[in-house]
Amino acid sequence: MSFATLLQAVVSGLLLGGIYALVAMSLALVFGVMRVLNFAHGDLLMAGMYGIVVLNQAFGINPYAAIVLVAPVLALIGIAVYFVLIRRVLGAGPLMQAQVTLGLSFAIQSTALLVFGADLLNVRTSLDGAAFRVAGVVIGTPELIGFLISIVVCAALTWFILSTEFGRRLRAVAQDPTMAILCGIPVRSVQMMVFVGCTALLAVPAGCLMAFSQLTPTAGIQYSLLSLMVVVLGGLGDLRGAFVGGLLIGIVEAVTSALFNNPAAPGIIYLVFGLALLARPRGLFGRGSEA
Amino acid sequence: MTLLSVEGVRSGYGTLQVLSDVSLEVAAGEAVAILGPNGAGKSTLLRTISGLIAPTAGAISFDGRDLVAMPAHRIPHAGLVQVPEARHIFPSLTVRENLLVGGTPLPGRAAREAALEDIWQIFPMLVTKRDAQAGTLSGGQQQMVAIGRALMSKPRLVMLDEPSLGLAPMVVRELYEVLRGLVRSGLTLLLVEQDVPVALGLVSRAYVIENGAIVLSGTADELRESDHVRHAYLGI
Numbered sequence: 437m438s439f440a441t442l443l444q445a446v447v448s449g450l451l452l453g454g455i456y457a458l459v460a461m462s463l464a465l466v467f468g469v470m471r472v473l474n475f476a477h478g479d480l481l482m483a484g485m486y487g488i489v490v491l492n493q494a495f496g497i498n499p500y501a502a503i504v505l506v507a508p509v510l511a512l513i514g515i516a517v518y519f520v521l522i523r524r525v526l527g528a529g530p531l532m533q534a535q536v537t538l539g540l541s542f543a544i545q546s547t548a549l550l551v552f553g554a555d556l557l558n559v560r561t562s563l564d565g566a567a568f569r570v571a572g573v574v575i576g577t578p579e580l581i582g583f584l585i586s587i588v589v590c591a592a593l594t595w596f597i598l599s600t601e602f603g604r605r606l607r608a609v610a611q612d613p614t615m616a617i618l619c620g621i622p623v624r625s626v627q628m629m630v631f632v633g634c635t636a637l638l639a640v641p642a643g644c645l646m647a648f649s650q651l652t653p654t655a656g657i658q659y660s661l662l663s664l665m666v667v668v669l670g671g672l673g674d675l676r677g678a679f680v681g682g683l684l685i686g687i688v689e690a691v692t693s694a695l696f697n698n699p700a701a702p703g704i705i706y707l708v709f710g711l712a713l714l715a716r717p718r719g720l721f722g723r724g725s726e727a
Numbered sequence: 728m729t730l731l732s733v734e735g736v737r738s739g740y741g742t743l744q745v746l747s748d749v750s751l752e753v754a755a756g757e758a759v760a761i762l763g764p765n766g767a768g769k770s771t772l773l774r775t776i777s778g779l780i781a782p783t784a785g786a787i788s789f790d791g792r793d794l795v796a797m798p799a800h801r802i803p804h805a806g807l808v809q810v811p812e813a814r815h816i817f818p819s820l821t822v823r824e825n826l827l828v829g830g831t832p833l834p835g836r837a838a839r840e841a842a843l844e845d846i847w848q849i850f851p852m853l854v855t856k857r858d859a860q861a862g863t864l865s866g867g868q869q870q871m872v873a874i875g876r877a878l879m880s881k882p883r884l885v886m887l888d889e890p891s892l893g894l895a896p897m898v899v900r901e902l903y904e905v906l907r908g909l910v911r912s913g914l915t916l917l918l919v920e921q922d923v924p925v926a927l928g929l930v931s932r933a934y935v936i937e938n939g940a941i942v943l944s945g946t947a948d949e950l951r952e953s954d955h956v957r958h959a960y961l962g963i
Binding site for chain 2: 601604605607608611612614615616617618619620621622623
């Protein structure tokens with residue numbers, strides 16, 4: 437493989453990785469504050485992507501603008517999921533939590549199949565196929581826009597967590613929920629708001645992804661696996677790790693599919709993931725929970 | 728005036744009953760200690776008062792309000808806070824952030840900033856550490872953060888669980904000096920402490936709890952003279 441091909445793969449991977457980073461940060465935040473690993477995270481993202489498709493096909497709304505409309509719908513779904521399912525398994529064993537969230541994942545997937553069928557769906561925008569070249573590297577315009585939006589939202593999320601009153605309480609809840617109660621923080625409502633907020637936030641990567649990728653009802657499980665991998669790689673509950681892990685997984689994914697141009701390429705990511713986990717069981721920065 | 732009243736409380740964890748029948752009272756402005764050996768139920772009692780464990784029998788009221796019916800996170804808003812055993816500071820929050828979290832029951836940002844100034848006055852040694860992660864501080868400084876965090880909400884009663892645990896004797900002396908100042912300026916204190924001489928030097932009254940029940944109570948002087956306390960706790 438030539439250097440140019442490798443460089444192209446790294447750049448493409450980095451652009452996609454920015455979006456993965458946002459998806460993973462939202463999952464890491466839910467895990468950090470609630471100690472629930474949500475196996476349906478990617479399916480909630482997929483629900484958002486179907487929302488983007490519907491708004492585009494029915495009303496011709498561009499996927500970036502559709503984010504604003506999909507976010508409140510995802511928030512409502514988040515509220516329903518929290519009260520019907522998540523609330524019951526807070527503090528329960530990880531196996532129970534995995535069963536409930538995996539069940540939700542299958543339910544969302546089946547609903548998507550029932551309503552939208554198994555066909556590939558995509559959206560039409562004026563930017564379809566738009567791209568430009570920088571030093572021989574092709575950069576897709578929608579990919580670049582998605583990357584920039586995601587990075588800005590990641591930065592805003594980080595600022596919110598580090599610099600606001602709610603962010604401070606959220607971190608207190610993540611570190612020691614019992615002590616947070618003793619400080620007068622309504623821990624359960626903070627957890628609920630984090631879950632709902634993180635679910636609504638998935639509208640952003642949903643819009644960014646739909647601008648250049650295709651959608652089928654099995655997309656959710658791919659994104660779930662990918663973001664779980666990123667979160668474990670970054671260190672469970674570590675937001676900075678989730679961000680860097682997202683970028684890394686994007687690059688590894690693109691480089692491996694460029695290196696091994698065959699259907700087994702995605703398997704390489706899991707191999708890299710396994711090796712990274714053996715070397716650093718507490719995540720890239722060694723600050724997460726033991727995986 | 729009775730501020731805190733605990734009547735016939737029975738409590739524990741699941742099927743394990745720890746407290747069988749505990750009654751005590753703390754008046755406003757008073758410093759009271761709960762003494763007793765390891766496993767007697769001292770921490771369980773504080774956890775029950777704070778609403779972390781629901782009692783299976785009995786009544787707890789604070790300032791005339793029923794604490795048993797109150798959600799645990801509302802209790803600090805009613806003016807009752809606890810500094811738990813082993814301090815439980817938020818390790819990766821800064822000292823300042825730890826204190827601000829303690830100020831959650833206050834009405835707004837301005838009130839929290841003002842309360843912060845009072846804490847720097849009480850613990851001047853924390854000022855230089857204000858932006859350090861609390862987990863990097865020494866044990867004594869962490870205990871100050873934990874107490875400062877409790878004081879942030881301007882509580883009417885503070886429950887302190889084993890503040891001397893794991894601290895060097897000199898640090899314990901310093902800490903109790905600060906506590907003495909706070910009590911003198913009117914803070915109501917309910918203190919759980921294994922170091923009986925140190926505790927009796929600070930409080931005016933104490934209860935002795937053994938096997939989940941109060942076995943003895945009296946003024947600090949009475950307890951110092953009691954044969955039971957002298958044999959079991961003072962080693963005389």
